[in-house]
Amino acid sequence: MTPAGPTPGTPVLEARDLHRSFGGVRAVNGISFSVAPGEILGVIGPNGSGKSTLFNCLLGQLPPSAGQVLLDGEDVTGMTPAALNRRGVSRTFQLLQVFPQLSVRENLILAGQEHVGSRLGRLFGRPDAGLTAAAERMLHLFRLEALADLLAGGLSYGQQKLLDAAMAFMAGPRLVLLDEPAGGVNLTLLGAFRERLRAMNQEAGSTFVVIEHNMDFVMSLCTRVICIAEGQIIADGSPQAVRENPQVIEAYLGH
Amino acid sequence: MMRGRPGALLATALAGILAVGLLSFVLEPYGVYLLSLWAVYTVAAIGLNLTLGYAGQISLAQATFVGVGAYATALLMPHGWPFGATLALAGGLCFGLGLLFGFPALRVQGHYLAFVTLALTTLAFLVMRNEAWLTGGVQGIAHIARPVPFTSGRAFLMLCLLVLTLVTVATWWLLRSPWGRAFIALRENPIRAASLGVDVRGYTLLSFAIGAALGGVCGSLYAPLVQYVEPSPFALALSLSLLLMVVVGGSGSFLGPYVGALVAVLLPEWLRFMQDYYLVVYAMVVMLLLAVCPDGLVGLAGRMLDRQRRGHPAEPADGGKA
Secondary structure (H helix, E strand, O other), X not given: OOOOOOOOOOOOEEEEEEEEEEOOEEXXXXXXXXXXXOOEEEEEOOOOOOHHHHHHHHOOOOOOOEEEEEEOOEEOOOOOHHHXXXXXEEEOOOOOOOOOOOEHHHHXXXXXXXXXXXXXXXXXXXXXXXXXXXXXXXXXXXXXHHHOOOEHHHOOHHHHHHHHHHHHHOOOOOEEEEEOOOOOOOHHHHHHHHHHHHHHHXXXXXXXXXXXXXXXXXXXHOOEEEEEEOOEEEEEEOHHHHHHOHHHHHHHHOO | OOOOOHHHHHHHHHHHHHHHXXXXXXXXXXXXXXHHHHHHHHHHHHHHHHHHHHOOOOOOOHHHHHHHHHHHHHHHHHHOOOHHHHHHHHHHHHHHHHHHHHHHHOOOOHHHHHHHHHHHHHHHHHHHHHOHHHHOHHHOEOOOOOOXXXXXXXXXXXXXXXXXXXXXXXXXXXXXXXXXXXXHHHHHOHHHHHHOOOOHHHHHHHHHHHHHXXXXXXXXXXXXXXXXXXXXXXXXXXXXXXHHHHHHHOOOOOOHHHXXXXXXXXXXXXXXXXXXXXXXXXXXXXXXXXXXXOOHHHHHHHHHHHHHHHOOOOOOOOOOOO
């Protein structure tokens, strides 16, 4: 469930001097930033720059070697992914991560059910945990109605991407971390997908952090962008400013 | 959460149980005994199907829980415990043991979990054999009375079918509930499940403990059915046999354990005329079954139904798993 509103001005997410090394490699080397409520923060940078490691540290997938992660001002460093999710943090995955043997609708219900009532209550309560209506709404928003009863494993790549994203919104998250949402999605679908994300941001007031290589997608979706290279932030600002930053051009975008 | 129409699956299982009950009226006592054995093993196979088929945890410890249930019943009934109470105690005890052993064991997955649970089965066998003060050692415990009024072979079969019916309805409810969905999620992708707030460790432990409890219920019926318990029926061979029932029937399929247990109980009987060669043929039949239908007999039946309905071949493997 969404936690009680924090004091105004508190960032939804704050990273304080995060470090993570693998052996001698400093994948994340002192990253600090904060994300304001409602912001859509883009994270760009070359392959191997530390974006995914940063995500994994923020999401409890990997414990940081040093530094802190704060959610609504509260220290959540080292919390498990499941615990973070129950505090309103949800994510999508770079590689497809839907449950192929469940139908599209069941995937969505699963994505919300652990946020409803107690575990014992769910055993004796309704099979859908009362989430059918919410699932229908999400099916409608992401234009997946026609596929609702198909097994998720039978969907096309782009459709699975949409489902993956829809699942991230089932529990009404405060913060969503999207890992390359545009990767592998065809151009026709991409525009609609961006509109969905924007609508979710405005309607639900969710805050997003988006890792993405597709610069057009980043420029048209994000309100702010940070660029990471060699485990450090080399630029932070409006999409336009970051795109024109000489260091970013040098390290990532090229001439 | 079940594939296919949940209501139809429950109706099929209940109709099968009813058919077995009716069949018993035209069978000789030995046939009635085999049907009872089927009902009893089906309960344990349903439990293992929850742990293995739905939640994806390879357990070779199911025989241990059957043994615990059988010994608990054999030891308590002479002290005047009513059968219903020993049945509930056997289930509860095995649920507790499942939590206790599952807590350390479920830190590992896949083949490693298979080995840890194999060790547990071996250890439990040694305890049953060597702790003669409690278990009677290799002599076992004989003359276990059947509960009144279920003393005749057919009456006891009815009791077994009653318990199987209750287990069927309860399992059906469980699998339809969000718990069933969570079990499938942790079989298919535990990392994604965790990112959706699913307590992977908690649900894994529960799937193991509920499976164990059904093993205990099976044992609790087995003891008064055979009226004699000794260690050897609860050795690794039973765990493997139960695993076979789940896989042959269709792992992760609601009806799989019923079909798998039928094959495991009847096939050796049908092959009995082959005498010493029967194990060889049995093994070959099982291998053939697995090669032809990796999703089990229920999966095969589902595909054939699909084909008939649509009038053209259905896509293989995961087309019609019930």
